[in-house]
Amino acid sequence: MEGINRRREAARSVLPSSWGPVIEEAIATAPVNIALAKYWGKRDDELHLPVTGSFSVALDLHTITIVRQALEIDEVTVNSTPLSSDSPFYTRLVEFLDLFRPTPSFAFSIVTTNNVPTAAGLASSASGFAALTLALNTFFGWNLDPKKLSLLARLGSGSACRSVYSGFVTWQKGSSPDGRDSYAIPFDDWWPELSLAILTLSEQEKPISSREAMRLSAKTSPVYLLWPAQVSNDTRAIITAIHERNFPAFGRAVERNALMMHASMLTATPAVCYWLEETITAMNTVWKARKEGVEVYFTMDAGPNVKLLFLKQDTRKVLTYFPKAHVVGLLPPS
Numbered sequence: 148m149e150g151i152n153r154r155r156e157a158a159r160s161v162l163p164s165s166w167g168p169v170i171e172e173a174i175a176t177a178p179v180n181i182a183l184a185k186y187w188g189k190r191d192d193e194l195h196l197p198v199t200g201s202f203s204v205a206l207d208l209h210t211i212t213i214v215r216q217a218l219e220i221d222e223v224t225v226n227s228t229p230l231s232s233d234s235p236f237y238t239r240l241v242e243f244l245d246l247f248r249p250t251p252s253f254a255f256s257i258v259t260t261n262n263v264p265t266a267a268g269l270a271s272s273a274s275g276f277a278a279l280t281l282a283l284n285t286f287f288g289w290n291l292d293p294k295k296l297s298l299l300a301r302l303g304s305g306s307a308c309r310s311v312y313s314g315f316v317t318w319q320k321g322s323s324p325d326g327r328d329s330y331a332i333p334f335d336d337w338w339p340e341l342s343l344a345i346l347t348l349s350e351q352e353k354p355i356s357s358r359e360a361m362r363l364s365a366k367t368s369p370v371y372l373l374w375p376a377q378v379s380n381d382t383r384a385i386i387t388a389i390h391e392r393n394f395p396a397f398g399r400a401v402e403r404n405a406l407m408m409h410a411s412m413l414t415a416t417p418a419v420c421y422w423l424e425e426t427i428t429a430m431n432t433v434w435k436a437r438k439e440g441v442e443v444y445f446t447m448d449a450g451p452n453v454k455l456l457f458l459k460q461d462t463r464k465v466l467t468y469f470p471k472a473h474v475v476g477l478l479p480p481s
């Protein structure tokens with residue numbers, strides 16, 4: 148079956164048999180999430196089915212999305228700027244909306260706003276696709292449960308399936324070829340003392356998309372052979388550390404997982420390196436701070452920016468090493 152049809156089929160398997168707008172406009176919000184054990188590599192490119200499970204935490208930063216019907220063609224506005232119909236993000240959104248048109252000529256108006264400080268350098272596709280899925284659920288009156296919403300959001304962007312919830316979130320990889328068991332679920336514990344700060348080192352466009360970097364790592368890196376077992380071990384260590392409130396064990400597993408993901412990119416052919424000199428300086432500063440007794444760890448995604456993890460009680464000490472870091476609240480489970 149062709150890609151779009153497989154995606155349609157996957158969406159239809161959780162949607163009601165027919166639908167149309169039930170209200171004039173629907174609004175929804177979804178939080179940004181940061182993976183602590185990363186999603187890196189797909190076993191199915193079309194359905195965004197991951198090779199491994201992953202584990203994230205929600206940040207107190209959101210995307211807010213409004214869905215309405217448009218007259219003729221899809222209109223997409225992001226942070227007050229209308230997107231041109233040839234921009235890559237417009238195309239990605241339209242392909243996602245294609246899964247949900249009640250009739251082929253139905254057009255959407257999507258207005259989306261990220262309350263993520265632009266300086267934070269955070270990608271918003273996960274919170275964006277999650278907020279859009281939640282808004283569509285209200286707009287069409289689907290009344291879907293969170294698992295189904297997570298599954299639909301996954302069809303927009305893999306990591307979006309985790310942004311359907313706040314708190315810690317597990318994305319279970321599932322094993323079904325049609326992805327029916329690949330969705331996120333909320334985690335049953337919370338750690339109020341945990342804190343995160345973002346160190347923005349560059350706001351420039353990524354040299355290579357995470358989609359492509361993931362594909363290259365999985366296909367060509369010898370390190371990637373070790374990745375599935377590493378993610379399982381790290382996830383287990385992170386979960387145990389959360390339950391035991393063991394911050395050093397938590398930080399070690401989170402940091403190791405991010406470095407392993409980057410190791411698989413660095414050893415891909417061609418090599419993918421998102422790091423800047425400043426990224427390496429920041430990593431060295433984290434290690435120096437730890438040697439000097441400050442419990443701070445880092446994680447990184449497909450970009451040069453560094454996210455610092457520490458306990459709230461250590462905020463002042465961490466900020467003396469990183470005066471430009473931007474402390475962001477974590478979003479407890481609802």
Ligand code: PMV
Pocket residue numbers: 181182184185186187201272273304305306307357358448449
């Ligand atoms: O969901 P995508 O295709 O944007 O991939 C996200 C990949 C990472 O952010 C690097 C890791 C993750 O689990 O969020």
